[in-house]
Amino acid sequence: MKHRSSIALRLALWLSLGTCVFWVAAAAISTTVLRSELEQSFDESLRQSAFRLLPLARRELGQDSGQGPGRREPIPRMEFGPRSRDFNRRGPGPGGFAVDQEQFTYLVYDTSGTILVRAEDAPETLSELPREEGYLFVRGQRAFAFADRRSDLSILVMETSDARTRALWDAVAGLFWPLAALIPLLALGIWLAVRAALRPIERLSQDIALRNSANLAPLVDQGQPAELAPIVREVAALLDRLRAAMEAERAFAASSAHELRTPIAGALAQTQRLGAELGAHPSAARVKGIEQSLRSLSDLAEKLLQLSRLEAGFARSDQCVDLLPVLNLVERDFQLSPSTGGRIKLVVDPAAELVQKINPDAFAIAVGNLIRNALLHGAADSVVCVEAGPGAVVQVRNHGAVVAPEILARLRERFSRGPTRANGTGLGLAVVDAILSQTGGQLVLRSPAPGWNDGFAATMHLT
């Protein structure tokens, strides 16, 4: 069977994917904004550091006024920075100013390009020292240069760590990790929500699936959401049209039966009269042959019409029907017939469950066919046992030759006949089988009949 795609699965998948894409897009935009803010913040830190370090450096240089401005030894481990990630590692800077050694370093130089003050981790030389105030990149690191016009001193503050990048990545990770963790939960939530939203469709689908030729009851309209109301309405209209068409088909089949039976009855009766009037005339044998052919034609037409009615799905009943009166009526027909009277023995068990959802005509056809088969193909003049119950079971047993299992297996096929010389249409058991299939029952054929050494038994399990 071809695998069919699921709307719920597709919806859940696409909704999850869509949500993820929007989440990623939102995170990307946030990252961009955040990066810009971080850049500004770190740049401002650089600038503020330059503004504050230069006066300190100038004073330090001024305290050595006897020597005048000149090159000083590198200042060891100056730490500064407003927002150290590891505040415990702070140490004293110029004037006791606390700086973070990992983030900034600096150079103080004069207009001639002579480096006057240098932090320990600052480069000893630079190919070109900036003269103008502003941001720039030095050896791939962000830096800020500031020149004090009064002292002719300039300072270059450079970042020495990847704190800027690390902060950005930390922020990005903070945005994306929850997404990764929440994706399964999100998908589960979407799946459950979609399933809940699609439940009315499932109910409608199951309701429609219950409809068949035997059940064309209106769909359950209550509790259906507004989106499904047009479907329910249209399906109800379709079922109405289908019901009308099937009713017409059933009526046509029943009417055909009526229209066909009357001329056959006329022909048969006239032939019988002709045979009676001819008496011992040589032509009487031919008339007998015609009569036999007419009977066969009548039987065949009857069975074909039964099949035709079955194809219109008439066997199942919406209401429970008491089948006992029907069984008695069928048995009465056979008892009153001079050719079969006295050959039927009906036994109804007190525990028989004969109130079933079966069309009484279909049940009468099924029992009638089984009894007719038993009378026709069973041992001549033997009694046919019709037993109802216990339970929803009706069994017809007859004495006669045992039917081989391979023949038994195909007896319910249309136009299939057992090892019998009696005339038959080969449709009787097929009709019974079709009736029980339509009503949810089962036909079981056995030979020899249960409890006997010979014969044949057809058991109808009605449910």
Add this chain to the structure above:
Amino acid sequence: MRILLIEDDHVLGAAIRDHVVADGHSVDWMQRLDDAQSSLQTVVYQLILLDLNLPDGRGLDLLRRLRSAGNVVPVIITTAQDQIAIRIEGLNAGADDYLVKPFDLSEMSARLAAVARRSAGIAAPQIVLGQVNVNLATKSVSVAGKGVAITSREWAVLERLLNRPGGLVTKSEIEDSLYAFGAEIESNAVEVYVSRLRKKLGHDLISTVRGMGYKIDR
């Protein structure tokens, strides 16, 4: 018996009529309900063969009218409809039996005789009248164990008398059993058939009620 056959199909109706006549009964064949209604107002029938679907209405309506008027004449429905509901409806409406078309004429004869017997209150088809043994089912008669051949007309007279055991059957009632509408009634036909029956079955079997009719004492 005088039987009313109500059947609109010409071919079938003619065959049934001929067969019932051959059985020794008289038959009035009507093809419409209104004609049948008129016949019922003028003739007392011993049995009606009633088709359900007729050009001017349903046979069941006629049956209901009959029963509501207190008419208990036995009715056998002949129908091409095999629906259980219609059969039950027919029986509930007062039908004594029904035959689904197509049916064997011999079966129809048997059903007809069985219904007539039941209607006359005769449970068993076997009637023993002294030395005379009559089987209503097989239409056979024997006297002191020896079979006696009787004609269909003679049988019709005998059956008519047997259907009212110990009761008077008027000459006109017997004539009704022998002749249908339009048939020319021979003035002394009843006397002739009664005489023949006495000759074959014994002179004491049928008593004459002077000026009124005949009866069989049981």
